[in-house]
């Protein structure tokens with residue numbers, strides 16, 4: 001969706017479901033670890049939250065909020081950082097007991113539709129893909145990693161079956177010409193993965209997903225934040241996470257299942273309970289993930305693969 005400045009506006013996914021999972025928001029302090037366009041933060045504040053701490057690693061997301069965040073005064077604080085630093089950030093802000101944490105993983109429409117950032121196979125742009133705007137870019141990976149490392153990235157983070165053939169062709173081609181633009185990569189993958197095999201999807205989709213996850217260390221960030229988020233939650237507090245693909249959903253599902261068990265059977269016991277009491281400290285809020293309605297998917301195709309899972313601290 002474009003606004004009147006001809007910029008993309010991110011439409012939040014599963015917004016009502018996320019807000020309602022946080023329960024009665026009066027007097028509550030919530031961390032929105034993936035601030036993005038601020039859709040969740042605003043809805044949480046409008047529903048009565050006492051304070052929201054928004055975190056985003058993308059400096060442009062934080063800058064974009066400058067025009068409106070003053071409307072909420074001290075109730076909204078926005079920090080440019082990775083969500084894995086959540087514990088340090090909340091401590092610095094003097095908020096050590098948090099009533100709710102929300103994470104809406106992956107990238108925003110603002111990032112996807114900015115072709116200069118190289119996330120989209122639909123547009124031609126530089127092969128960048130760095131949400132935080134610094135560090136190793138997708139082009140650096142394609143230029144410097146050897147064939148085996150590239151194949152592993154495409155297989156592990158994109159579940160791309162032709163990972164080895166694609167990696168081989170990249171290494172051959174880059175001798176003659178560096179791979180710097182998204183459309184070069186789309187064309188190259190198209191030579192290995194025929195479009196009829198991917199049923200209407202772009203043949204390069206999995207390779208783009210793999211590079212984005214790798215460049216932004218998405219799964220490592222997620223694995224780091226989970227135990228810290230639980231440490232921060234007060235009794236009754238809820239951690240709600242929206243995922244968009246099976247790799248990240250598996251990490252969340254396995255962690256929630258393990259933590260939702262009595263301590264003796266919980267491989268994260270140390271992270272969640274240092275008293276060693278053999279009772280449940282957490283419960284899974286919804287046995288099955290909450291999915292978007294057909295109406296939401298029809299209005300916002302980005303929602304189609306979204307899943308919301310929640311975990312509540314019991315004591």
Ligand SMILES: C[S@@+](CC[C@H](N)C(=O)[O-])C[C@H]1O[C@@H](n2cnc3c(N)ncnc32)[C@H](O)[C@@H]1O
Pocket residue numbers: 010011012013033034035036037038039040041055056057058061081082083084104105106107108109131221
């Ligand atoms: C799907 S969008 C969130 C949209 C937001 N819920 C809204 O309503 O506008 C994901 C955002 O999370 C940010 N992000 C992704 N991984 C992050 C991380 N590890 N630390 C901090 N921010 C991250 C991205 O930069 C992006 O802006």
